[in-house]
Structures are given as structure tokens and as C-alpha cells.
Amino acid sequence: METKKRYISLYVENRIGVLAKISGLLAGKSYNLDTLTVGETEDPTVSRMTIGLTIDDITFEQVKKQLNRCVVVIKVIDISEIPIHKKELLFIKVSSCSEKDKAEIFRIAQAFALEIIDYDRSHVMVQCVKTECANNDMIALFNKTFVNRIEVVRGGSVAIEAISSQDQ
Amino acid sequence: MLKGTDIIVKALKEEGVDTLFAYPGGQAIDIFDALYDQSDIELILPRHEQALIHAADGYARSTGKVGVCLVTSGPGATNLVTGIATANYDSVPLVCITGQVSLGLMGNDAFQEVDIVGITNSICKYAVTVRTREELPRILKEAFYIARTGRPGPVVVDIPKDIQQAMGSEEYPAEVSIRGYKPNEGVHIGQIKKAAAMLKKAKKPLFLIGGGVNISGANEQMRLLAEATRVPVITTIMGRGAIPTSHELYMGNIGIHGSYAANHAVAECDLLFSIGTRFNDRITGKISEFAKNAKIVHIDIDSASISKNIVVDIPIVADAKIAIEKLIEYIPEMKTNKWTEQVQAWKKEYPIHMKQYEGLTPEKVIQYINENFTHPIITTDVGQNQLWATQYIALESNRQFLTSGGLGTMGYGFPAAIGAKLGNPDRPVIAISGDGGMQMNIQELATAVTLELPLILIVFNNGYLGNVRQWQEMFYNKRYSSTCLTYRRSCQKNCMDAEKCCPKYVPDFVKLAESYEAYGIRITREEEIAQAFAYALEHKHAPTIIECVIEREANVLPMVPVGKALDEMILDC
Known part of the structure; x- marks a missing residue:
């Protein structure tokens, strides 16, 4: 069956073991999740997760139902098809940089609106806040340009419903 | 101010707990101390915690109360783990209180510390560690509420020792409000009307009833619905008893050991109207062939059970009883007599029987029970004994037949019977086991004897783990790998036959019973059945094992081989 990328925004109790419960549920049912982020909300008793999955329609329906029946889950919102703002934090560290490499990194940063947040004589670190998909492209670009010299860490998508109807 | 242990006792009393299945230990000793002085709650001490939870499960299933x-x-x-998973699969309301090491020791690999919440998270309805004395009463209240409402299930409450000892509020909450848990209490009338309209259009409708009808106690409504529509009824194993098995509209169980009539009716129906079933693989057979000519209506309390295994046309999320009551208001006039007569004819033409085997058979023993006991509670173990029981047992209603349907837990039957008898002291309780499963919790003879429970414990002894042996015979060229229970090291390797010269079976169930001061009788002939039951009924304050030595290689038939469609049944072999 055809799979596509989907996102769930999940409100859960902010308690010990809840992240383990949710990730355990997804793993136990063999649902393959791409990303899962979690953090406290404006209400300290509530955490909000953004879960990204590449999944088919029927399985996705099951995922939502299974999450809904968890006592620690307060609300499940399918944000796959509604206007949202969605971003992922990505750091790329490039090592063994020559002056020429640095100039190239600065050019890339300018072209793609990345931020240089740290550097020394031979390293440059770039911060990129884009969609997961755009971040994939950035990683591919750096990988191609600085073969075997990059270190990547990314945070997974966080998403929130849009105020206006513009899809971000 | 009250100690933590005293609020636990108060909670148990407020929740109406009169029977507590309990085994002491270092981190629960304070709770046992608090229970010592009260007389409202009877403490039951099984001989193993696994049996303890199966007993609580049997108590809960047979009474409808929380175990x-x-x-x-x-x-x-x-x-407890196996018992929690057993109860979870079959939607049995349990509250499992586990002692835990003190908060300060948690995470330090202290003596007898395990993360039981982490271990049980995926096999229970809810699991929680109490982390402050303040939240203890609320969590206990929530535990009982969650266990018994919605689709019932087991709840684990892990209580550290220092919280048991801490002083705090005396108040036990009267109300409960959990923002993440709102069980469905109504039914969507629009969906009910659509389902009724679909029923009206159908030429070959069929009711498929699962355990949900028995759990919600919708048996009377279900009978009314069946009689008003005259639509044939089939059940899953868990749904058996939803309408009386003697009813003219009841066509038997569906599934891999279901009846010819039930399985063929599913294959031929044009509307499968299902209530309270999960469409487990044991009932569907080859999924692409399942009810392939039919539209499907599915009523279930658990939305996650709907369209999980098969796609349905009309989903209705509701308690079975509420949904059926509403449905009755919209019942159309049905003109499907011809179809009903057809299914009835199949039932008559292809009954399930064990006539191919001579002498003492499980069928005859179970027929004896059917004919000689009024409204007994029957528990089963797992394997052939269970399948025969589900094929032959006559049931009047719910809470009468306790079996591990979902998880298929060997060792369930006997301890479940202990719990059932404690909850129903005036009703006959009969456990049907095999020789394999009986040995998985045989130590409970001590519990049954000390509690003076007159249980009848049927052991169908064929000297094999019979259900696996049957599969090995039918699908693995009779390679009886590790299924012979008379095997000894000195036996020839790769023995494929049960021979007369097989070594003596151990244990001797009769002597074993006697060593526990229980009673035992071994029968080998059909003519001894009545005498054995008469012997058992003589003992009003102790259990009796009736060991029925049966044909070693008797099979459970009919059978749908794995991967085949339901109507591709093996009737005889």
C-alpha cells in the first residue's frame, strides 16, 4: 500500500515514563516513526509531541486510534492535511576546512539563509532551521561538497497549527 | 491523617472489594499488616503469583466485579506478567497493586526492584507508579475506574514502600475525572439507522457475536434481537453463550475449529453484522477470503478494534448493550427465512462430533456436564481441552464460560476456577484441563484444599501436548518434537507413535491429589463417567481431580488449516 509522510501533534501528561509509553506503543505495534519530538507546553502538566511517520492510510488510522486509547494521551491531532508551521533544527559541523571551503560555506549560508554559529581555524558550524525535507537537501548538499567531513545532528520536526491558512 | 497503607485498605473497602488475591513479600508487608485487623476483605493466598492473578481473573470474569x-x-x-497479558487480551477488569522499593532506592537496582510499569506498559490498560503520598488515593480511584469502564482491562498500580508508610489525607475521592480517558457512553443514532437499513436490504444476513456482548451483559437484548429478526447467530469462542447455545438460531462457533454451519454462513452471507469482536486471525482464516461477499457492520466499544484487521462498511463505536437496545428500536421487517433455514440445515447435516473415536471421549464427558449440571461455571485451560470444551459445552448466558481466548495461556483454567468458586460459592465450578496445562499450576491444589473449595477438576490426559501434537501430525509429518509427556531419556529417539509400551505417565494425578488431601479418580471407560462425577460430588469441602485417560492421538475437528479460507475445512482425517 502507498505510504506517505504524515504528522501527528500529541498532547500528553507531562510525567515520568510517558515518552517511553508512547515510543514503546509505536515500536510494539511495528509502526516505524521517522521523528518524535517532545517538550513541555504553556501548561507544565502537559507535554506536546510532534510525531512524523511515513505510513499508509490504514496503518495511520490505527496509529491514531491506538494513541487515542492511551490513558496518558490527552489529545491526538492529525496535522498531516491542515495548515501548519513546521520546522526542524539542524546543526552541521564541517571539519578540515581550507580557506576556500570556508568561503564556500559562507556562500551556501547566504544563499540558503543558514546561520554560521561557530567556527575556528579548521571548522565551521552551520545552524539550519527549515522543514525536515529542506534539511535533507542541505545535508545532501554538504555531503556532496565536503565528502566525509561533516557531522550532523538534527532535532526532528516540531509543528503547530497555523493562525492564517497559509501552509508553511 | 492516615498512613498510606490505611488509605489503600480504605480504597479497597470503598470500591467494594471483598476478596483480595494476595501474596506477601518485603515491599508489601506494610499493606498486609494494615489488612490484618480488618474483617471485610478476605485474603486469598494462592501458591504462586501467576496462579494468583488467574484466580483474580476468574473471579472477575465470573462475577463482573473488578478482581x-x-x-x-x-x-x-x-x-503477574502472563496473567496481566491474559486479562488484557480478554478485557478482564483487574487492579494489580505491586509493592515497590522506596523512592530513594528506585533506579539503583535495589533488592527485588524491577520497573514493573515499564515491563507491563504494552500489556495492560494502564500502569502507573505512585510518586507522592498525596496522589495515592486519586490514583487508586482512577485505577478501579479505568479497569471497569470502557473496554475493561488490567491496571497496574506500583506503590513504593515509603509511600505506603507516609502519612497523608484521609480522603478517598468520590469522583474521578481523567482528561485523557473518556469512555464512550452513548451511541451514534445515525450509524444505528444506517446499520438497520443495511440489515433490511440484506438477503443473507448473519450476526457474528464476540466477547463484547458477554462482557456488557447484553445477552437478553441479543436474544431479543435475534428472535425479532430471525437472523442466524454465530459466535467467537469469547462470544459463546451470547444467546443460549441450545437456541434454534444459534449456529455454533466461527473460526479454525468452528462449526461447518458457522464458517460456511460467513463465507456465503451478504451482511456480516458483528458485535464485540476483534476479528482475530483465529476466526478469520485467510483474510482475503473472509466474508468476501458481505458488507460488514461492526459494533465495538474500542474504536481501535474497528477496521484493524478487516475493513468495515459501517463502524459503530459503542457498548454492545446500548447499541443493541437502540438497534432493536429500528429493527426492520426481515424476509430472510430461506437463508436461515439453509444455515439451520447445514447445522443439522454437519454437526460437530467425535464419533470416530471409541470409548471415553471429551465429547461424552462434556455432554455429561451439559446434562447433569444446572448453570455451572466452566473454566478451561488451553489446547485441545479448550477447543473441545468450546465445541461441545452448552451455555445459557454470560459469565459462565471462562477461557483464555486471546493470549491462550496454559495454566489458566485451574486457578481461574478457584477465583470463580470464591465469587460464586453456590454454583458448581468445573475446570477442564489437559494433562500439560494442569501441571502448569498444579501447586494450586494446596490453595483449593485449604480454602475448602469443592471444585471438579477434569484432566483430559492423552500424554501429549495435544494441540501442538495434532499440528505436528497434520502439517509436520508426525515429527512429534517435544510434545510427548510420557517421553523418557531412555526412549528411542524420534518416536512417532503412542505405543502400549510407553513409559508410565508421571505424575500420578490421583496420588498427587491425595498428597494434597484432595480427591482423585482415574477413569478410562465411558461407563465410568457418571460414577466419577458422583464421587466428586460427594466431596463438599475439597476439590476432586477426575483424570480422564483418553485416546492419545485424538484430534480436534473440524479444522481450517492455517492460510486457508474458512469454508476450506478439514471435517475428518
Whole structure:
């Protein structure tokens, strides 16, 4: 069956073991999740997760139902098809940089609106806040340009419903 | 101010707990101390925690009340695991209180410390560690509420020792409000009307009833619905008893050991109207062939059960009783007599029987029970004994037949019977086991004897783990790998036959019973059945094992081989 990328925004109790419960549920049912982020909300008793999955329609329906029946889950919102703002934090560290490499990194940063947040004589670190998909492209670009010299860490998508109807 | 242990006792009383299945230990000793002085709650001491939780499960299934377990930390808690999963699959309301090491020791690999919440998270309805004395009463209240409402299930409450000892509020909450848990209490009338309209259009409708109808106690409504529509009824194993098995509209169980009539009706129906079933693989057979000519209506309390295994046309999320009551208001006039007569004809033409085997057979023993006991409670173990029981047992209603349908837990039947008898002291309780499963919790003879329970414990002894042996015979060229229970090291390797010269079976169930001061009788002939039951009924205050030595290689038939469609049944072999 055809799979596509989907996102769930999940409100859960902010308690010990809840992240383990949710990730355990997804793993136990063999649902393959791409990303899962979690953090406290404006209400300290509530955490909000953004879960990204590449999944088919029927399985996705099951995922939502299974999450809904968890006592620690307060609300499940399918944000796959509604206007949202969605971003992922990505750091790329490039090592063994020559002056020429640095100039190239600065050019890339300018072209793609990345931020240089740290550097020394031979390293440059770039911060990129884009969609997961755009971040994939950035990683591919750096990988191609600085073969075997990059270190990547990314945070997974966080998403929130849009105020206006513009899809971000 | 009250101690933590005293609020636990108060909670048990407020929740109406009169029977507590409990095994003491270091991290539960304070709770046992608090229970020592009260007389409202009877403490039941099984001989193993696994049997303890099966007993609580049997108590809960047979009474409809929440079964309550109390055990210590570490091994006490882990020994509950199989029973928690068993109860979870079959939607049995349990509250399992586990002692835990003190908060300060948690995470330090203290003596008898395990993360029981982490271990049980995926096999229970809810699991929680109490982390402050303040939240203890609320969590206990929530535990009982969650266990018994919605789709019932087991709840684990892990209570550290220092919280048990801490002083705090005396108040036990009267109300409960959990923002993440709102069980469905109504039914969507629009969906009910659509379902009724679909029923009206159908030429070959069929009711498929699962355990949900028995759990919600919708048996009377279900009978009314069946009689008003005259639509044939089939059940899953868990749904058996939804309408009386003697009813003219009841066509038997569906599934891999279901009846010819039921399985063929599913294959031929044009509307499968299902209530309270999960469409487990044991009932569907080859999924692409399942009810392939039919539209499907599915009523279930658990939305996650709908369209999980098969796609349905009309989903209705509701309690079975509420949904059926509403449905009755919209019942159309049905003109499907011809179809009903057809299914009835199949039932008559292809009954399930064991006539191919001579002498003492499980069928005859179970027929004896059907003919000689009024409204007994029957528990089964798992394997051939269970399948024969589900094929032949006559049931009038719900809460009468206790079997591990979902998880298929060997060792369930006997301890479940102990719990059932404690909850129903005036009704006959009969456990049907095999020789394999009986040995998985045989130590409970001590519990049954000390509690003076007159249980009848049927052991169908064929000297094999018979259900696996049957599969090995039918699908693995009779390679009886590790299924012969008379095997000894000195036997020839790769023996394929049960021979007369097989070594003596151990244990001797009769002597074993006697060593526990229980009673035992072994029968080998059909003519001894009545005498054996008469012997058992003589003992009003002790259990009796009736060991029925049966044909070693008797098979459970009919059978749908794995991967085949339901109507591709093996009737005889």
C-alpha cells in the first residue's frame, strides 16, 4: 500500500515514563516513526509531541486510534492535511576546512539563509532551521561538497497549527 | 491523617472489594499488616503469583466485579506478567497493586526492584507508579475506574514502600475525572439507522457475536434481537453463550475449529453484522477470503478494534448493550427465512462430533456436564481441552464460560476456577484441563484444599501436548518434537507413535491429589463417567481431580488449516 509522510501533534501528561509509553506503543505495534519530538507546553502538566511517520492510510488510522486509547494521551491531532508551521533544527559541523571551503560555506549560508554559529581555524558550524525535507537537501548538499567531513545532528520536526491558512 | 497503607485498605473497602488475591513479600508487608485487623476483605493466598492473578481473573470474569491482586515488588510483580497479558487480551477488569522499593532506592537496582510499569506498559490498560503520598488515593480511584469502564482491562498500580508508610489525607475521592480517558457512553443514532437499513436490504444476513456482548451483559437484548429478526447467530469462542447455545438460531462457533454451519454462513452471507469482536486471525482464516461477499457492520466499544484487521462498511463505536437496545428500536421487517433455514440445515447435516473415536471421549464427558449440571461455571485451560470444551459445552448466558481466548495461556483454567468458586460459592465450578496445562499450576491444589473449595477438576490426559501434537501430525509429518509427556531419556529417539509400551505417565494425578488431601479418580471407560462425577460430588469441602485417560492421538475437528479460507475445512482425517 502507498505510504506517505504524515504528522501527528500529541498532547500528553507531562510525567515520568510517558515518552517511553508512547515510543514503546509505536515500536510494539511495528509502526516505524521517522521523528518524535517532545517538550513541555504553556501548561507544565502537559507535554506536546510532534510525531512524523511515513505510513499508509490504514496503518495511520490505527496509529491514531491506538494513541487515542492511551490513558496518558490527552489529545491526538492529525496535522498531516491542515495548515501548519513546521520546522526542524539542524546543526552541521564541517571539519578540515581550507580557506576556500570556508568561503564556500559562507556562500551556501547566504544563499540558503543558514546561520554560521561557530567556527575556528579548521571548522565551521552551520545552524539550519527549515522543514525536515529542506534539511535533507542541505545535508545532501554538504555531503556532496565536503565528502566525509561533516557531522550532523538534527532535532526532528516540531509543528503547530497555523493562525492564517497559509501552509508553511 | 492516615498512613498510606490505611488509605489503600480504605480504597479497597470503598470500591467494594471483598476478596483480595494476595501474596506477601518485603515491599508489601506494610499493606498486609494494615489488612490484618480488618474483617471485610478476605485474603486469598494462592501458591504462586501467576496462579494468583488467574484466580483474580476468574473471579472477575465470573462475577463482573473488578478482581484485585496484591503482590510484592520484583519477582512478585513479574510473576503477574502472563496473567496481566491474559486479562488484557480478554478485557478482564483487574487492579494489580505491586509493592515497590522506596523512592530513594528506585533506579539503583535495589533488592527485588524491577520497573514493573515499564515491563507491563504494552500489556495492560494502564500502569502507573505512585510518586507522592498525596496522589495515592486519586490514583487508586482512577485505577478501579479505568479497569471497569470502557473496554475493561488490567491496571497496574506500583506503590513504593515509603509511600505506603507516609502519612497523608484521609480522603478517598468520590469522583474521578481523567482528561485523557473518556469512555464512550452513548451511541451514534445515525450509524444505528444506517446499520438497520443495511440489515433490511440484506438477503443473507448473519450476526457474528464476540466477547463484547458477554462482557456488557447484553445477552437478553441479543436474544431479543435475534428472535425479532430471525437472523442466524454465530459466535467467537469469547462470544459463546451470547444467546443460549441450545437456541434454534444459534449456529455454533466461527473460526479454525468452528462449526461447518458457522464458517460456511460467513463465507456465503451478504451482511456480516458483528458485535464485540476483534476479528482475530483465529476466526478469520485467510483474510482475503473472509466474508468476501458481505458488507460488514461492526459494533465495538474500542474504536481501535474497528477496521484493524478487516475493513468495515459501517463502524459503530459503542457498548454492545446500548447499541443493541437502540438497534432493536429500528429493527426492520426481515424476509430472510430461506437463508436461515439453509444455515439451520447445514447445522443439522454437519454437526460437530467425535464419533470416530471409541470409548471415553471429551465429547461424552462434556455432554455429561451439559446434562447433569444446572448453570455451572466452566473454566478451561488451553489446547485441545479448550477447543473441545468450546465445541461441545452448552451455555445459557454470560459469565459462565471462562477461557483464555486471546493470549491462550496454559495454566489458566485451574486457578481461574478457584477465583470463580470464591465469587460464586453456590454454583458448581468445573475446570477442564489437559494433562500439560494442569501441571502448569498444579501447586494450586494446596490453595483449593485449604480454602475448602469443592471444585471438579477434569484432566483430559492423552500424554501429549495435544494441540501442538495434532499440528505436528497434520502439517509436520508426525515429527512429534517435544510434545510427548510420557517421553523418557531412555526412549528411542524420534518416536512417532503412542505405543502400549510407553513409559508410565508421571505424575500420578490421583496420588498427587491425595498428597494434597484432595480427591482423585482415574477413569478410562465411558461407563465410568457418571460414577466419577458422583464421587466428586460427594466431596463438599475439597476439590476432586477426575483424570480422564483418553485416546492419545485424538484430534480436534473440524479444522481450517492455517492460510486457508474458512469454508476450506478439514471435517475428518
